[in-house]
Amino acid sequence: MPRSEEAKQRLRDEQRTHILEAARRVFARKGPAATMDDIATEASVSHGLAYRYFTSKDIILHTIAEQAFQANPLTMVQELDKTKTPGERLRVLLTGLIESRRHPEYHQLLDRMRNSEATPEELRELVHKRAHALRGVIRQSIVEGQASGEIVAGDPDQLLRAIYACLDGLTHWAEYYPEEYIEHFPAAEIFWRMLKPESVPEQSSR
Amino acid sequence: MPRSEEAKQRLRDEQRTHILEAARRVFARKGPAATMDDIATEASVSHGLAYRYFTSKDIILHTIAEQAFQANPLTMVQELDKTKTPGERLRVLLTGLIESRRHPEYHQLLDRMRNSEATPEELRELVHKRAHALRGVIRQSIVEGQASGEIVAGDPDQLLRAIYACLDGLTHWAEYYPEEYIEHFPAAEIFWRMLKPESVPEQSSR
Numbered sequence: 001m002p003r004s005e006e007a008k009q010r011l012r013d014e015q016r017t018h019i020l021e022a023a024r025r026v027f028a029r030k031g032p033a034a035t036m037d038d039i040a041t042e043a044s045v046s047h048g049l050a051y052r053y054f055t056s057k058d059i060i061l062h063t064i065a066e067q068a069f070q071a072n073p074l075t076m077v078q079e080l081d082k083t084k085t086p087g088e089r090l091r092v093l094l095t096g097l098i099e100s101r102r103h104p105e106y107h108q109l110l111d112r113m114r115n116s117e118a119t120p121e122e123l124r125e126l127v128h129k130r131a132h133a134l135r136g137v138i139r140q141s142i143v144e145g146q147a148s149g150e151i152v153a154g155d156p157d158q159l160l161r162a163i164y165a166c167l168d169g170l171t172h173w174a175e176y177y178p179e180e181y182i183e184h185f186p187a188a189e190i191f192w193r194m195l196k197p198e199s200v201p202e203q204s205s206r
Numbered sequence: 207m208p209r210s211e212e213a214k215q216r217l218r219d220e221q222r223t224h225i226l227e228a229a230r231r232v233f234a235r236k237g238p239a240a241t242m243d244d245i246a247t248e249a250s251v252s253h254g255l256a257y258r259y260f261t262s263k264d265i266i267l268h269t270i271a272e273q274a275f276q277a278n279p280l281t282m283v284q285e286l287d288k289t290k291t292p293g294e295r296l297r298v299l300l301t302g303l304i305e306s307r308r309h310p311e312y313h314q315l316l317d318r319m320r321n322s323e324a325t326p327e328e329l330r331e332l333v334h335k336r337a338h339a340l341r342g343v344i345r346q347s348i349v350e351g352q353a354s355g356e357i358v359a360g361d362p363d364q365l366l367r368a369i370y371a372c373l374d375g376l377t378h379w380a381e382y383y384p385e386e387y388i389e390h391f392p393a394a395e396i397f398w399r400m401l402k403p404e405s406v407p408e409q410s411s412r
Contacts, residue, residue: 155390158393159396162396166372168374169372169374170375186365186367193400194396194400
């Protein structure tokens, strides 16, 4: 492609990204009920320009949901070396889930999508399904990790719920106290201790 | 007091308790903006009868906030044997904070009071102050417990934040999924593992 075409394309890509980023901020703040006008205002572009890139608000919402899913450690875990043990897999997964809360916008947005009537039905179902699948993978890893002795014994549903309480609590904390959120953000290692088996005395002490 | 007076007094006490319980449900649901009419309707009593027991909605709100504080483990910890170590104190405190989430209404109510413009300024300040004091006691116990070797090493503010993420997450979970909340409620022991020091190999293995 000639140089000027290339430059134009790059400009278009940048503009598109710019509008998406503005939309993400607006949706996180106002929920899925935010309008195309809100997005255009946030991006400091005209209503018409926004529509040139995205034919509807719902298209933008879908695109951002897709980005949020991509940012989700579930995608990552699927790429994890299959030979890893369930405990190692769970540790990578939990670390990813905690660490991704350092940028809570996507989680806040997915929360709002799940709970808002303004979310298109099809997209709401997709969000529910993905969340359900992730919970399933974590629960399965807990059960397998308990069998292999890498995860602490106990009711797997209670462990699952304890983890989700922490994750949800982090997301809400970011919403209510954004200014102090990052300063004391807890290391994933702290939460991992909920799942680690109690240390057993070393073999030499038997 | 003659028998009939006694019976009348008992009836009044029961009626008062009945109205307070209705108010607690209404405030938890609608937040501090709920009206005296909402409370009377929930209690199935007349507007006039409700006012005979409590002269204003704010009086009811104060009374319920006081009950919520009483249900708070901070009160309990002050009565704790002073000879207990900081680690033991923290464990009792954390267990109380987690277990009290099995009945999340008070916590939901305090949350709403803190964040609603409808809460009288003076009461909002009181709620903030109490919450702040509780956080202070927990943080102090973490620091002292680290010094005595009963609490895991690490940034005490991160540990504090991790605990609060869990507590807030439990309260929110109760709000969004009340039907599945109690079924898999996590044992306090699970969260306590975040604070416990890593087990060291037994002395015999040295």
